[in-house]
Amino acid sequence: MLMDSSPFWSWDESSVTYGGYCPDADLQMEDVYSAEELTWLRFCHDEHLTLAEIGKWVASIFATVWFRNRYPRVRGIAVHDGRGSPNPRGWRDDDICHMHLPRPTRHRLTILHELTHGLAFDAHGPEFCANYLALVKRFMGHDQWEDLRDNFVILRIKHRGSNDRRDRVVGASSVRLKGSS
Numbered sequence: 659m660l661m662d663s664s665p666f667w668s669w670d671e672s673s674v675t676y677g678g679y680c681p682d683a684d685l686q687m688e689d690v691y692s693a694e695e696l697t698w699l700r701f702c703h704d705e706h707l708t709l710a711e712i713g714k715w716v717a718s719i720f721a722t723v724w725f726r727n728r729y730p731r732v733r734g735i736a737v738h739d740g741r742g743s744p745n746p747r748g749w750r751d752d753d754i755c756h757m758h759l760p761r762p763t764r765h766r767l768t769i770l771h772e773l774t775h776g777l778a779f780d781a782h783g784p785e786f787c788a789n790y791l792a793l794v795k796r797f798m799g800h801d802q803w804e805d806l807r808d809n810f811v812i813l814r815i816k817h818r819g820s821n822d823r824r825d826r827v828v829g830a831s832s833v834r835l836k837g838s839s
């Protein structure tokens with residue numbers, strides 16, 4: 659069975675359910691891609707992580723108090739190699755965040771983007787963007803966060819919203835540390 663203590667594991671692709679994506683309402687998608695590409699060029703264009711490195715990194719993210727307090731329902735993060743798929747993809751199934759990462763997309767910005775699809779459920783809307791920025795600031799750094807946020811502002815991308823309404827309502831009784839929101 660899946661356990662909290664093993665936040666990274668391989669997954670039988672045949673059992674995966676896709677979800678969390680609604681293209682009809684996804685008005686910001688192209689602009690988010692554009693903003694992200696500018697930040698990628700500046701900070702991540704020569705970054706090529708192995709799946710083992712990615713597994714270690716997402717496990718370290720999952721292990722933080724910040725992440726667990728903010729997303730109390732998430733039970734783990736699963737990384738798939740993305741073979742046979744031209745594009746990366748992220749979603750949540752049974753409170754596990756999944757991501758498909760084809761080889762060219764194995765850098766931190768895309769990893770956090772796909773992880774965010776498992777944490778916010780408005781496609782590339784304001785809630786997605788707010789959570790994405792928060793993860794970038796926390797797990798990449800202030801400069802990367804500022805660059806991405808500036809690109810969002812320039813492209814008029816809405817990036818404010820509740821952090822994760824679904825998690826917050828359900829997880830309201832869990833202890834939150836000061837400054838974790």
Ligand SMILES: [Zn+2]
Nearest residue numbers: 771772775782
């Ligand atoms: Zn996306």
